[in-house]
Amino acid sequence: MIKNVGIVGAGQMGCGIAQVSAAAGYKVHIYDISADRVEAGLATINGNMARQVSSGKLTDEERKKALSLIKGSADVNDLSPMDLVIEAATEDESVKRKIYGQICPVLKADAILATNTSSLSITRLASATDRPERFMGIHFMNPVPVMKLVELVRGIATEEGTFSTAKQFVATLDKTITVAEDFPAFIVNRILLPMINEAIYTLYEGVGSVDAIDTAMKLGANHPMGPLQLADFIGLDTCLSIMQVLHDGLADSKYRPCPLLVKYVEAGWLGRKSGRGFYDYRGEVPVPTR
Numbered sequence: 001m002i003k004n005v006g007i008v009g010a011g012q013m014g015c016g017i018a019q020v021s022a023a024a025g026y027k028v029h030i031y032d033i034s035a036d037r038v039e040a041g042l043a044t045i046n047g048n049m050a051r052q053v054s055s056g057k058l059t060d061e062e063r064k065k066a067l068s069l070i071k072g073s074a075d076v077n078d079l080s081p082m083d084l085v086i087e088a089a090t091e092d093e094s095v096k097r098k099i100y101g102q103i104c105p106v107l108k109a110d111a112i113l114a115t116n117t118s119s120l121s122i123t124r125l126a127s128a129t130d131r132p133e134r135f136m137g138i139h140f141m142n143p144v145p146v147m148k149l150v151e152l153v154r155g156i157a158t159e160e161g162t163f164s165t166a167k168q169f170v171a172t173l174d175k176t177i178t179v180a181e182d183f184p185a186f187i188v189n190r191i192l193l194p195m196i197n198e199a200i201y202t203l204y205e206g207v208g209s210v211d212a213i214d215t216a217m218k219l220g221a222n223h224p225m226g227p228l229q230l231a232d233f234i235g236l237d238t239c240l241s242i243m244q245v246l247h248d249g250l251a252d253s254k255y256r257p258c259p260l261l262v263k264y265v266e267a268g269w270l271g272r273k274s275g276r277g278f279y280d281y282r283g284e285v286p287v288p289t290r
């Protein structure tokens with residue numbers, strides 16, 4: 001029975017998962033290496049919920065109740081009472097393996113550990129924990145409070161009880177699940193990220209400008225966001241990591257990350273979260289950078 005939910009990583013995904021979990025009545029603890037990040041994350045959740053109150057999706061009572069259920073710290077020991085911990089730290093295998101080494105010793109023996117990874121092998125990540133049978137992928141979509149889908153991914157050792165507990169937990173968040181096998185980038189990102197990468201090649205080869213490409217796909221294919229706008233929204237570092245996992249894992253040149261994507265990440269232009277990517281977000285309205 002899940003009552004206490006721990007979140008590792010106070011970034012855009014960790015905060016979104018914390019928000020929907022608290023709104024569903026779970027006690028939530030967010031852990032991040034940086035206390036400032038935790039503070040900023042709690043402020044973001046507060047802002048999101050205030051917007052939901054203004055748009056009539058939540059009452060002020062519900063907002064206050066949910067916020068009172070969320071705590072955060074930079075102390076890993078605070079994860080010890082958790083029944084389920086969802087790791088939503090940076091999409092980098094070495095970072096995630098290090099985190100599991102730090103948190104496993106403090107977790108309850110029967111706690112379930114899940115990862116929100118976008119692409120990495122669940123089986124390989126499980127091998128870096130002390131509980132491969134109680135480890136799996138619970139992959140939320142961004143923005144978590146809005147997107148209906150959650151992909152569930154078993155590793156080779158994931159026990160059925162772990163899977164059914166995760167499935168019940170996700171159902172209580174009013175999300176729909178889809179089950180994916182443990183292959184690079186699962187279902188959504190196996191399909192979505194090559195499309196985004198192709199949009200970046202289209203820009204790189206001069207077929208169209210940022211504005212032309214995004215307008216083409218919004219109005220020509222009815223996508224809610226253009227692919228470059230979506231890349232900035234996801235985070236260009238995350239997009240590059242996913243393409244690298246696809247390229248390495250499937251050994252097919254069709255997944256080669258676009259050199260322009262590599263260059264943007266090397267420049268620290270990571271999209272919305274760093275203030276600049278395919279658009280510059282530092283002014284009143286986003287301005288295309290090409």
Ligand SMILES: CC(=O)CC(=O)SCCNC(=O)CCNC(=O)[C@H](O)C(C)(C)COP(=O)(O)OP(=O)(O)OC[C@H]1O[C@@H](n2cnc3c(N)ncnc32)[C@H](O)[C@@H]1OP(=O)(O)O
Nearest residue numbers: 048051052055057118140141142143145146189224225234
């Ligand atoms: C990388 C991975 O591993 C997997 C992934 O997640 S891939 C990414 C998947 N996500 C997508 O493809 C998103 C595509 N974009 C969209 O669906 C839409 O543009 C959108 C839902 C993000 C925004 O929709 P919109 O109609 O343009 O904006 P807007 O009217 O401002 O917002 C609609 C609602 O979403 C909420 N919202 C928008 N952005 C949000 C955010 N970043 N966080 C929380 N809520 C957000 C708004 O608050 C609003 O809710 P209320 O009605 O309660 O106020």
Ligand SMILES: NC(=O)C1=CN([C@@H]2O[C@H](COP(=O)(O)OP(=O)(O)OC[C@H]3O[C@@H](n4cnc5c(N)ncnc54)[C@H](OP(=O)(O)O)[C@@H]3O)[C@@H](O)[C@H]2O)C=CC1
Nearest residue numbers: 009010011012013032033088089090091116117118142234
């Ligand atoms: N962005 C998206 O659209 C989606 C992302 N995901 C996945 O969710 C995960 C998180 O992505 P996202 O929220 O976008 O990334 P962000 O960059 O927004 O957040 C990652 C957070 O993890 C923190 N972090 C880094 N190292 C550690 C550590 N050792 N211990 C604790 N916290 C740490 C980072 O802190 P700091 O900044 O200080 O390094 C940051 O706060 C990734 O696995 C990603 O692939 C899944 C679905 C959608």
